[in-house]
Amino acid sequence: MSIRLEMRKMTKQYGDFLANEDISFTLNAGEVHAIVGENGAGKTTLMRMLYGMEPPTSGQIYLDGEPVSFDGPNDAISHGIGMVHQHFMLFSDFTAAENVVIGHEPKKAGFFRRKDAIDTVNKLAGQYQIQVRPNVKVADASVGEQQRIEILKVLYQGANIIILDEPTAVLTPIEVKGLLKNIKNLAEQGKSVILITHKLREVMEVADRVTVLRNGKVTGSVNKEETTADELAKLMVGRELQTISDRIQLNGNSLLEVNELTIKEKQEKPLLDRISLSVRRGEIVGIAGVSGNGQSELLQAISGLRKVNGGKVLIDGKDVTNQSVADIRLAGLSHIPEDRYLWGAAKQATVEETGLMGYQNKPDYNNKSILLKKQFRSLLSSWIKKFEIKTTSINEQAGNLSGGNLQKLIVSRELGQETPLLLAAEPTRGVDIGAMEYIHEALLQKRNNGDGILLISSELTEILTLSDRILVIYEGKIVGELTREEATEEKISILMAGGSKQ
Amino acid sequence: MKAQQRIQRLLSPLLQPFIAIFIGLLTGAIAISIVGAPILETYKELWMGAFGNFYFMTSTFARATPILIIGLGVSLAFRAGVFNLGAEGQMVLGAVSAALAALYVPGPGIVKILSALIAGITVAGLWSLLAGWMETKFKVQLLISTLLLNYVAVLFASFLVSEPFQDRSGSAALAQTPMLEQAAWLPKLFAGMSLHWGFIIGVILAIVMYFIFKLTSVGYEVKMLGLNPYFASYGGVNKTKVLLASMFISGGLAGLAGTVEVLGTQYRFVDGALTGPGFAWTGMMATLLANSHPLGTAVTAIFLAALETGAMGLERNTDVPLEIASVIKSVLILLISAKISFNWWKRMKKGRDKNGMV
Numbered sequence: 005m006s007i008r009l010e011m012r013k014m015t016k017q018y019g020d021f022l023a024n025e026d027i028s029f030t031l032n033a034g035e036v037h038a039i040v041g042e043n044g045a046g047k048t049t050l051m052r053m054l055y056g057m058e059p060p061t062s063g064q065i066y067l068d069g070e071p072v073s074f075d076g077p078n079d080a081i082s083h084g085i086g087m088v089h090q091h092f093m094l095f096s097d098f099t100a101a102e103n104v105v106i107g108h109e110p111k112k113a114g115f116f117r118r119k120d121a122i123d124t125v126n127k128l129a130g131q132y133q134i135q136v137r138p139n140v141k142v143a144d145a146s147v148g149e150q151q152r153i154e155i156l157k158v159l160y161q162g163a164n165i166i167i168l169d170e171p172t173a174v175l176t177p178i179e180v181k182g183l184l185k186n187i188k189n190l191a192e193q194g195k196s197v198i199l200i201t202h203k204l205r206e207v208m209e210v211a212d213r214v215t216v217l218r219n220g221k222v223t224g225s226v227n228k229e230e231t232t233a234d235e236l237a238k239l240m241v242g243r244e245l246q247t248i249s250d251r252i253q254l255n256g257n258s259l260l261e262v263n264e265l266t267i268k269e270k271q272e273k274p275l276l277d278r279i280s281l282s283v284r285r286g287e288i289v290g291i292a293g294v295s296g297n298g299q300s301e302l303l304q305a306i307s308g309l310r311k312v313n314g315g316k317v318l319i320d321g322k323d324v325t326n327q328s329v330a331d332i333r334l335a336g337l338s339h340i341p342e343d344r345y346l347w348g349a350a351k352q353a354t355v356e357e358t359g360l361m362g363y364q365n366k367p368d369y370n371n372k373s374i375l376l377k378k379q380f381r382s383l384l385s386s387w388i389k390k391f392e393i394k395t396t397s398i399n400e401q402a403g404n405l406s407g408g409n410l411q412k413l414i415v416s417r418e419l420g421q422e423t424p425l426l427l428a429a430e431p432t433r434g435v436d437i438g439a440m441e442y443i444h445e446a447l448l449q450k451r452n453n454g455d456g457i458l459l460i461s462s463e464l465t466e467i468l469t470l471s472d473r474i475l476v477i478y479e480g481k482i483v484g485e486l487t488r489e490e491a492t493e494e495k496i497s498i499l500m501a502g503g504s505k506q
Numbered sequence: 507m508k509a510q511q512r513i514q515r516l517l518s519p520l521l522q523p524f525i526a527i528f529i530g531l532l533t534g535a536i537a538i539s540i541v542g543a544p545i546l547e548t549y550k551e552l553w554m555g556a557f558g559n560f561y562f563m564t565s566t567f568a569r570a571t572p573i574l575i576i577g578l579g580v581s582l583a584f585r586a587g588v589f590n591l592g593a594e595g596q597m598v599l600g601a602v603s604a605a606l607a608a609l610y611v612p613g614p615g616i617v618k619i620l621s622a623l624i625a626g627i628t629v630a631g632l633w634s635l636l637a638g639w640m641e642t643k644f645k646v647q648l649l650i651s652t653l654l655l656n657y658v659a660v661l662f663a664s665f666l667v668s669e670p671f672q673d674r675s676g677s678a679a680l681a682q683t684p685m686l687e688q689a690a691w692l693p694k695l696f697a698g699m700s701l702h703w704g705f706i707i708g709v710i711l712a713i714v715m716y717f718i719f720k721l722t723s724v725g726y727e728v729k730m731l732g733l734n735p736y737f738a739s740y741g742g743v744n745k746t747k748v749l750l751a752s753m754f755i756s757g758g759l760a761g762l763a764g765t766v767e768v769l770g771t772q773y774r775f776v777d778g779a780l781t782g783p784g785f786a787w788t789g790m791m792a793t794l795l796a797n798s799h800p801l802g803t804a805v806t807a808i809f810l811a812a813l814e815t816g817a818m819g820l821e822r823n824t825d826v827p828l829e830i831a832s833v834i835k836s837v838l839i840l841l842i843s844a845k846i847s848f849n850w851w852k853r854m855k856k857g858r859d860k861n862g863m864v
Contacts (some may be wrong), residue, residue, distance in 0.1 A: 183843045309739060330742035341740055350734035360739035361730065364723040 008033045008196050009085075011167055014063035016049050018364070023049040025220045027063075031165065031198060036191045038199040038207040041217035042240055044406055045293050047200050050217070051167055054198075055087050056080040072391035086163030088154045090170045094142045100149075101125045101138035104157045128156050133189050135182075148179035155186065157324045159195075165189065167198045172206055176294045177464060177497035184210045202240075202437075204233040216240055236292070241437050251472075252452045256285025259425050259456040265315035267301050267480075275301045276479040280316065283456040285424065288447065290459045290471030291466030292496050298480035299460045300342060306458070307339050308332040310387040319425055333362060338421040340414060342429035342460070344407070351403030355395050358402040358410075359417050385498075391442060408439035415443050426450060429460045444470060455456060464493055478502050521804055522793045526841045534834040543826045552830075555819015562802020562819065564701035568771065570811035571701075571782070572597070572763040574708040576789030577716055577807050581757030581798040585719070586752035587732035588641075590806030592634060592652030593760040595659030595787035600761020601768045605683045605775035606671060608690040608788040610770070618768060622690065624788035626765030627758040633659060638750045647803025648753075664777045673774070681777035692770035704766030708804070711759070715800040728752060760786065783814075791835070794842045810835070 009031040016024040024046045030433055031037050035173065042264050046421035052058040052063065056074030067083055074080040077087070094103045101121045125138040136152050137145075145205055151171060167188070172180045175223050187210050187214045189195055190388040199211060205215055208228065216224040216239040224239040260283040267276040276298050281466035293299055304310035306317055321334045324490045327335075341347035349358045361381060363369050369380045384398060391412040395405055402410060415431060428447060432440040447470060461467050467474055474491045476484040484499040535545045557563045576593050577820035585591035605628030611621040637655055640646040667673075675684060695701045717723035731738040731748050739745045757796040761784065768775055780786075788810050794808075796802030 278735065305739075328742070328744065329739060333742050339740070346734075347736050350730055352733050353730060353737075354545045357730065358724065360726065364726050365742075370723050373724060375721060375726060377721075377722055379660040446710065 006033050007031070008035075008067070010066040010069075011054065012066065014050060014053060014065075015059045015061045016046075016053060016058065022220050022433060024060075027220075028219070029222075029225075030137070031196050033164075033196055035212045036187055036190050036197045036199060036210055037202060038211035038234060039216045039217065040200075040202055040204065040207055040214060040240060042438070043408060043434065044436070045217040045219055045221040045240070047301045049220075051087070051169065051198070051200060051423070053474070054080070054128070055085065055167065062133065063127075063439070081161050081163070084162055085162040085167070086158030086160060086161055086165070086488070087167040087173060088151065088169065090173060092150050092154050094150060094153060096141070096143040098142060099138065100136050100140050100142065100145065100153045100156075103142055103153055104138075104160050106157070107127055108161065124160065125156060128159055132159065132175050132186070132193060133154075133469065134186050143319060144181075147174050148176070148182065151179075151183065155190075155291055161192075163195070165196045165198065165199065168364075171199070171202045171203075172201065172203060176501055177493065178501055180206065187268075204236050207236065208233050218242055237437060247464070250475065251448065252286075254286025254452075254454060256287065256454055257458070258282050259285050259320060260458060261316070261318040262302075262306065263316045263318075264484060265305055265317065267305060267310065268313045274313075274478075274506050275480050276305065276312070279477075279480070279482055281475055282457075283425065283458050285456050286451060286454045287472045288451050288457045288459055288470050288472045290467035292464060292467045292474055292500060293462070293463045293477035294500055297477050299429070299462075301480070302425055303339075303342060303460060306332075307337060307427060328356050333421075334425075336364075336423045337425050337427065338418040338423040338427060339427045340418050340431050342433075344411055344414055345403075349402045351401065353402050354399050355402055355405065355413065356384060356398040359387065359398075359413060362421060383420065387413070387420060391416045391446075408435035411435045412439055412442065415446065419446055424455050426455060426457045427460070428457055430462065431459070432461075432463070432466060464496060467496070468493065476500055522845075525804060526795060526838055527809060529839040529841060530834045531652060533837040534830060537830060537833045540760070541826055541830075543824060548820065548826050549608030551789060551820045551823050551826075552813075552816040553764060554816075555822070556816035557768045560696075560817065561699060562815065564696060564699040566808065566812045567705050568702065569702040569783075569815055570808045571704045571708050571769050571770075573787040573789045573806055573811055575625035575704070575711065575763035575766070576760050576786055577710070577792035577796075577803040578711055579756040579763075580790050580801060581760070581793040581796070581800060581803050582715065582728070583752055583756035584793060584798045585732045586728045586748060588638070588749055588756075589649045589750060590634060590637075590650060590652050590753060590756045592637060592655050592659075593687065593789060594781060595652075595656035595845075596630040596634050596757040596760035596803070597764035597786050599633050599659040599764075600626035600758075600779055601762070601764025601780055602666055602683075602775045603629035604765035605768045606666075609671075609683060610685045615687070615691075617691065618686070618690035622769055624764070625764055626761045626768075628761075630761020631754040631758035634760070635750060635754045642746050642749060643836055660781060663775070667775055667777050683775045685774045686769070690769065691773055692766060694770075700771065702705045702766070702770030704770045707762070707766065708807075712800045712804040719800065736830060751792065760789075763789070790816075791839065791842070794846075795838060 007030050011027065011029040014027045021351050027050055039047050049058065053060045053209060056079050072083060074083065104125050105121045110117040110124065124140040125136065127137050132154050134156060136149060136156055142150060142153065171183060175183060184206060189199055201207060201392050202205050213225065213227055214231065214236060215222060216236060218240060226498060262281045263281055264278045265276055266274055266278055268274040274350045278303060281289065291299060301310065303310045308327055311326050316323060318324065322335050324332045325336050345351065363380060364375065369376045381398065387393065388395065393412045394409050403415065418426065431443050431447065447457060459467065459470055468491060474486045474489050474496065476496060478500065486495060513790060529646060538545050538548045555562060556566045576597060580590060580593055604622040607625035608618045608622040611618055628794065630781040637648055637651040640651055641648045666682060667683050671680065671683050673682050673684040692702045692704060695703065719729060727738065727748055731743055735745060743839045764780055772779055792803050792810055794809040813831045813834060817828045820826050820830065821828045
C-alpha cells in the first residue's frame with residue numbers, strides 16, 4: 005500500500021502552550037486511520053493544520069511524497085482533502101443534490117442543470133453505497149442522512165482523504181452501524197479515511213490503524229489487530245482505569261413520582277405525552293433515547309423550569325407540580341443540567357460565583373442577605389480538592405475552565421446539596437475519560453448512600469453502566485422499561501428508534 | 507504580593523474607561539489643533555473651567571449629581587441584563603411629581619421634602635415598572651417600550667405644567683410650576699455655591715450599591731441574571747421578580763435624580779430644563795463607560811460633567827468653541843459602541859468556533 009499522506013514532526017505552539025508537539029502521522033491509500041484522545045489532547049489542532057485552517061509552527065505535510073502547504077480549507081480541498089465537520093455545514097432549505105454540488109454546480113449556458121446534479125448524486129451514492137434521496141430537503145432529512153449528504157459533498161469535490169470529526173456523536177446506534185459500513189466501503193474503494201473520535205468500540209470495529217494522542221503528543225500508533233480497547237484507553241488516559249464500585253442492593257421507598265405528565269404546545273403533537281415514572285431511594289433510573297425526544301422537556305418539567313399542561317410530579321410525597329425552581333430545590337432536588345454552558349454556569353462569572361448558585365440563600369452561607377463568603381470558600385475548596393478541579397484560582401472565569409473541569413465543578417456543586425433526589429442529565433457529555441470516571445463513581449456512591457438518581461443520557465454505555473432500571477423515551481412517550489439484567493444495547497436501540505420491545 | 511493583587515483587582519474596572527477617556531482627549535487635541543489653538547493651553551483652560559477654583563468645582567459636582575444618580579439606576583438595570591433606555595421619561599415624570607408634591611402637600615418643609623422624594627421615586631419607579639410588566643406579561647421588548655415611553659412621559663409632564671399646574675403668578679406664562687417655598691428646598695452644601703445635598707445622596711448611593719453587589723445575595727442574583735438568565739433561573743432565582751424589582755429601582759433612581767434637581771437647583775419644575783442638558787443620556791453614557799461599576803460610574807459622571815462645565819469656561823476665556831466637549835464625548839460614544847459591537851462579534855465568533863472540532 006502506498007503512503008498517501010504524511011505529516012512529519014508537526015508542532016503547533018500558542019504562546020507558551022504546545023498544542024501539538026512533534027506529531028508524525030501517515031495515512032495509506034485505502035486505509036481507515038483513527039485518531040483518538042481525550043478533549044484537549046490535540047486532535048483538533050492537528051486536523052486544523054492538515055485542513056489549512058492553521059499554519060503549523062513547524063513540521064511538514066507531504067501528499068503522495070510531495071511537500072505541500074495549504075493556505076486555507078479551499079486549498080486543502082483542491083488537493084483532495086475533505087472534511088465532514090461535527091456540525092454540518094448544509095443549507096437546510098436546499099435539497100440534498102443542491103447541497104452536494106454547491107460551489108461546483110453543473111451548468112449549461114449559465115443555467116443550473118438540476119437534473120445533472122441529481123444524476124451525479126445518484127451515481128456517487130450508488131458507487132459508494134451511501135443512501136441519500138437527492139430531492140429531499142435537508143431540513144426534512146434525518147441527522148444520519150444529513151451526514152451522508154456531507155460525505156457525498158466531500159466526495160463530489162474530489163476528496164481522496166476524508167476527515168470525519170466525531171461523526172458518531174450525533175447518531176442513533178442504528179445510524180452508527182450504517183456509517184461504519186459506509187466508512188468500510190469508502191476504504192475498500194481506495195479512499196483514505198481519518199476518523200477522529202473518542203469512542204474506542206467504533207475504532208476497534210472499523211479502523212486499520214490507531215494513533216493515540218495525549219497532551220499534544222503521540223502516545224502510541226498501533227495496528228488494530230495488535231491492540232485492545234483497554235490498551236487504547238490506557239494510552240489515552242495515561243494510567244490504568246479504575247474499576248467502578250459495587251452496587252449495594254437497596255429497596256428504598258419511592259422518592260420521585262411522575263404521573264401522566266404532559267406538555268403540549270398549541271395544535272402540535274405533545275412534547276411530553278402522559279409520562280409516568282418513579283425513582284426509589286437507592287436506585288438509578290436511566291432514561292435512554294435519541295436526543296430531542298422529550299428529555300429536555302421532562303427535565304425542565306420536573307425541575308420547575310417549564311410549566312406542564314397536565315399530570316403531577318411528587319418529590320418525597322410532596323406535590324411540586326408547576327412550583328418554582330427554588331421551592332422544588334427545597335423539596336429535595338438537585339440537578340446536573342444537560343447543557344453546562346446554557347444552564348449550568350455563566351461563562352463570565354467566576355468559579356466562585358458559579359459554585360455559589362443554589363447556596364446563596366442557605367442559612368449556612370447567608371446571614372440576613374449578607375453572603376458568608378469565608379464559609380462558602382471552604383466548601384468550594386473542599387470540592388476543588390476532592391474532584392481535582394483544575395483552576396488557577398476561584399476568581400478565574402468559569403468560561404476559561406476546560407469542559408471537563410467545569411462539569412466537575414457543576415457536579416460537585418449539585419452533589420454538595422446532599423438532596424435525596426438528583427437529576428443527572430448528560431453528566432459526562434464532552435468530558436474526558438478521567439473526569440467521566442470521577443463522575444460515574446460519585447453518582448454510584450450517592451446511590452449506595454440511599455439517594456435516588458434520574459439519569460438522562462444519550463450515551464447508551466453510560467446508561468447501561470449506571471442504571472438499575474432503564475426507561476426508553478421516544479417522541480415524548482416512555483416506550484419501554486427494562487431491568488438492568490435484561491437490558492442489552494440491541495434491545496434499547498430498537499426501542500430508541502421507535503420499534504417495539506419484541 | 508497580595509496587597510498588589512488587591513489593588514490591581516480594585517483598579518482593573520477603571521482601566522478601560524481611562525483608556526477610552528485618554529483616546530477621547532487625544533482626538534479632542536486633534537480638533538483643537540485644527541481650530542488652531544494651543545492644545546495644552548486649551549486643556550488647561552478646560553481643566554480650570556471644571557476644577558479651577560472652589561466655585562467651578564462645586565458647579566461641576568452639582569452638574570454631576572443627576573448624571574450620577576441616573577447612571578447608578580441604569581447600571582443596576584444593565585447588571586440585571588435589562589435595557590432600561592427610559593431614564594429620561596422616568597426622570598421627568600419623577601421631577602414633576604416631586605414638584606407637585608412639594609407644592610401641594612401641606613406641612614412643614616421637611617414633610618414637603620420627604621413627600622417630594624417619595625413621590626418622585628415612586629412615580630418614576632412605577633412608570634419604569636410598567637415597561638417591565640409589559641415585558642413579563644406580553645413580551646413587549648424593554649428596549650423599545652422604555653424608549654417610546656420617554657415621549658409619553660416628557661410630553662405628559664409638559665402638558666401638566668402648561669395647563670393645569672402652570673405658574674400664572676408672573677406675566678411671562680412660561681411652562682413651569684410655581685416656585686416651591688424655601689423650606690422645601692434641599693439645603694446647599696456651601697453658602698453661595700450651587701452644590702446641594704443631592705450630591706451627597708448620590709455618592710452614598712454609589713457606595714451602597716457597590717457593597718450590595720459585592721456582599722449580598724441579592725446583588726449576586728442580579729448579577730447572575732444579567733450574565734446568564736438561564737443559569738439564574740436554573741439555580742432558583744425568580745427571574746420575573748428580580749426583573750421587576752430592578753426596573754422599579756432603576757426607574758426610581760432616575761426619578762430621584764429629577765427630584766433632587768427640582769428640590770436642589772431649580773426649585774420648580776421647568777419644562778425642558780431636565781431634557782435640555784441631556785442628563786439621562788449622559789448618565790447612561792457614564793454607566794456604559796464604567797462598565798456598570800457603581801464607583802466607576804461616580805468617576806465617569808464627574809468626568810462627563812467636568813467636560814461640560816469645563817467647556818463653558820473654555821468658551822468664556824478662549825476662542826475654542828463649546829462644541830469641543832461634544833467632539834470628545836462623541837469619540838467616547840464611538841468607543842463604547844465599538845466595545846459593545848466587539849463583544850458581540852467575539853461572542854458570534856466563539857459560537858462558530860464551538861461548532862468546529864472539539
